[in-house]
Amino acid sequence: MKEIIGGKIVVNSLVEEGVNTVFGLIGSAGMEIFDGLYDAKPINFIGVRDERTGTHMADGYARASGKAGVFIAGQNGPGVTNLVTGLAQAKAALSPVVAIAGSLSSAHQYRDAFQEVDQTSLLSTVTKRSVLVPSTDRISELMRDGFRTATTPKQGPVAINIPRDVLSKSVEQVGEYRPKGREFDYICAASAASVDHARKIIANAKSPLILVGGGVKNGRQSKLVEKLATLLYAPVAMSPGHGDAVSCDFDLYAGQVGPRGNTVASNLMKTADVILAIGTRIGFNTTFYSYDNINSSAKIIQVELDPLAIGRFFPVELGIYADSGEFISSLIDSLSGYDPSSAVKSWTNDFLAKRKQFLADREGYESSSLLIQPAQLYRSIRHLAPKDAAYTMDAGTLCLQATDNLNYAQPPSLFTPLDFGLVGFSYACGLGVKLACPERTVISLMGDGGFGMTSSELGTAAQYQIKSICIVMNNGCWGAEKAYQKDFFGKRYMGADVPNPPYDKLAELWGVKGYRASSIKEFEDVFAAALSADAPAVIDVSVDPDALFSFRRDSFAHRAK
Template sequence: MTGGEAVVETLIANDVEVVTGLIGSSTLEILDGLYNNADKVRYIGCRHESNGMIMMDAYARYTGKNGVFLSGQAGPGVSNTVTAMAQAKAAFSPVVNLAGAIASDHKGKDAFQEIDQVSLMQAVSKKVFEVKDVETIPNILNEAMQTALTPRSGPVHVDMPRDVLGQTCDFEKASKFETIANPIADEDNLRKAVNLLSEAQKPVILVGAGIKNYGTIAAESVLKLAELLNAPCTMSPGHGDSLPYGHPLNAGSAGPRGSGIGTQLLKEADVILVLGSRLGFNTTFYSYDNLNEDASIIQCEIDQNSIGRYFPVEVGIHADAKTVADQLFNLLGEHKAKKEVEVWADQFKDNKKNYLKQRDAEADMSSVPIMPSGLFKELRNVLPNDSVVTLDAGTMCLQLTDALYYHQPKSLFSPLDFGLVGFSYPAGLGIKLAAPERTVVSFHGDGGASMILPELSTAVENNINTVCVVMNNGTWGAEAAYQKDFFEGRYIGAHITTPEFDKVAELYGCKGIKVEKTAEIGDAIKAGIESDCPTVIDVQCSPDALYSFRQDSFKHKVKQ
């Protein structure tokens, strides 16, 4: 068996069902192994390595399994993955980058396509592995997949010289890597947390990816605990789908991308229970402007280094958040919420009700070009309950983050902390591969959509039928907003010209739809969902609907 065939056998032993990649001569032995096992592993060829890696990032986040990408060509094929690997690292996504490398005896000779790939990938990988001998391939791959999934999870890079992949060896039967158990919460810390929660008058639960990643079962654990405490729940940005939107204690996302309700709760709470969140930048801006400095923080995190990293905590619990939610519920037993808590929760529910009512009442349904408030209201009305939404970076998508209804966990995927433009559409393809039964709708601005057009061919060739909504306002909206608000409208590089995306989509074999009025949005979305091919909807949006999210970065520009 060749080294390349051993790679495939090891993937199969570890229940890998999908591999994306871009063909290259450095890894033809692996591709040949995939050819022989097409009934066990589906191979999806992409048009750019970065997009294929994003597909596997989203796939891994949705499934909780390794997302495997094949960087087929040494040198540029591998360097093209750097940005997407950085994206996966920022999202703690368990991606495995199988990378072809130049022949072992060519290294250090300025050979064709030579670059020090091992050093290159260090900064964007949780760990880099280098295969030097063919017989080590199964063990190294198992260690790489285990490392990627072990908390805190993250992408790994496996460097494989082309000559090693072509060598043969008598391998033992491929085996599956062993899963490492999660840490167990300290009982004293659990009791301290129970005491704080029992005495709280304004408790809030902040939920992050450590709950979302477990899906519906974890959401149920959190809501059971929240109902016992009568504690409102808010969520980290990008994880606003961790709890179903319709629950009366769901406050939506915290941070500047949220409605403001979640952040207000954090600013007024006396006890904040953090379940599976780092209290990171997008939630807090690392500032007490976004949470109460006098609040007692109970932080539960799977990563020990994240506990108390940004804010001092009263109690730190090193364990998985779902298990801790169940433990706290059991320890609280027959707990009865204080009268002050009832007043606190009732006030929150009134605030939420008034906000949602006002949001719909103020939606602009008539302007042409379309305004975001009208677009978002129509989307809330038309998107099916099973929808998975993927978002790009940029001002329109940031405004959309907390504007939709997420009916079940794992319904929202975004670039998170790396903020990669061009993320949404390939991420949607990855989600559709993971969950073909769900409706997948990917949102882009026109700038980001310009980056992903070649992957329309990938979608058509492989019957990955998702809907791509391009919110087309002719600008790099976030930067245009900053130039408007902080640089006296001195625009440079902010306005762009793009083709008609609906017509481009048709050239690729997709369904293309143009929307120019708010009233047309509902029918367009329904048509895209019902289509038997990928769909692109070009929505003509107002270039004037700009919002500066990162106002903290330009405080020095504000005139006193």
């Protein structure tokens, strides 16, 4: 019988799973995998410059495509420790990333060997599951299990650690064992009694609000939500980072809520008498776990696939353990003949008027400063970017300023660090999104500090001609922290300022189109050029260094004067 080595089994498993894009960084512990990829024509391999940023690419690819994103860390030890931040980010985003890591030879484990670290235990803290493959004949089984674990609710990253000797050993090639039940006809549906209970609560509402989050976005259920909102004549608000769960072109779109949200949507949360929360934990970024950001008298109907999330932070009138789409479809059927009351119509008409004014104020922003203000920059992006544009963002000042300042017309189109609050994420994530959706315009927004962390991936963009556009908002500082030092520490600036090279020139040295702008007119000209360049591009934009504000003022209440 024909024999096959472990590395080739890994590659065959990827092909079986339908994987067509793999990110990775070559290393001696995984050489058999990379050699197997050499002949794997269905798979497009993207070699990256750092394991952390490569994992962000796999994360972006997974979120944009709806399929597992795969990263291969070829080096054990430091190559794997570099994965930690990227996998922690993917876990926070419920992103189905499968990380395959070369590991120390079995005979050398627990001997303080070269580059030894307990990878399986280390990665278990930042993944849904971390396994060590014990033998070559178990690779296929544990690869299948890894993909199943990553892609079933609730999704999340998986680490598969494979020792060098397991990858290099040959075993007899036998017929593949594929357990039944891999595919699902449907996901958990709500009971008829729960749907009817929800219908009765909603029917008695005077000021209903639909709040949707990652469950709706990741489930691609925007059209169902729009149909339900139209039937109820109720506004639709989104949890932060999921402003694209429903298209911004939808008439009842309110945008993102909470301390990071726009004022109109946030006020809806504070005044609604019934909140239909679908596919959201109603968590930290949405509420700060405080009734300052949600009506304490509201009746909450929470629909979640994670039963532990239901009623975890706020008591609910009705908790429903179900898939968002299944629930929405059932609720729509139960609402046949529903007619919104005059109170509901008044509530929603008032919202529509305030939303219209919000958009007018956003469009009419003016500043006497000669320096570029973030709001001006976002307005220019709104005007020039195509409707299909997908945006990636970092955390920090930029993400706060950008909230609901851009248009998310084609879900999914917003990719952020979410609750992990990571800086140095956006550009690499954007490269992954672009590979998943090559037909779409992908725009990555970063601060200058964050871009400095990830600029080596310009080499990846140039090598593989990944044609995203990165806009570096360059204010020469770590903006969020400098704002805290300004407001609460007597302007005693320590470590806040960041001298940078001209990033447009750095981009050109890597083989990427580089542009620079110090006025709005210059930005609009170079942005239009980047959009038509059909090449990877970076735009270094000088923005007002004083355009800062302290977001978590509550964290420094003890220092307020």
